[in-house]
Amino acid sequence: MDNGKLTELINSAEAAQQRAVAPYSNFQVGAALETESGKIYSGCNIEVSSYSLTICAERVAIFKALSEGEKDFTQLVVTAKTKDFCPPCGACRQVLIDYAPNIKIFMLNSAGEAKETTIAELLPEAFTRNFLLDS
Template sequence: VYTGCNVENSSFGLTCCAERVALFKAVSEGEGDFLKLAVVGQENTSVLPCGACRQVLFEFTPDITIITLQNNRIKSYSLKELLPEGFRLQGKRKKDKG
């Protein structure tokens, strides 16, 4: 289990969402196979990954399941439901060894 938090910045484009923080932390520690991502927020809010997070997740792990709490009910989505036409360069992403 890897956790993350939003790292806010005055320039919103430089903010790093919790989903990417957790993913990058796991990758930096040698992980490469991801099955599920749980996303939670403040009480009574519905939280799903933003477009940037969806694209990054797609490049690392297109078959991941996203789990979230919506209206006090646990819901799960495939990443393909949330990003049906994700962009990928030719070939599969390879982890850097370094």
């Protein structure tokens, strides 16, 4: 792993976290996604008054990348000002398993510590597109 690239991803995720729009929860999350081509797409959570329409930082980053034609992803950094590591929510996990099944995920806490995992570890026995293709 290129530590320089990971540092760049962390910086991008932390910058995105500062742009989070969280007027109701005040819970700011940032994410940075690296593509196979080396590009970085960042995202922050964005809340709306109809809370179920809120979108998470991880999905913002991956949807930005997909909308630009990217399809292959290598790693994702998620930052939050929490004591514990903040994993992607269930909706984000589903999007990640569909579009980035081999991605490495680094979760950072408020102390700057990182925990590495994979989407397969976070979402075992996932429902995937294979179920739809096999039917």
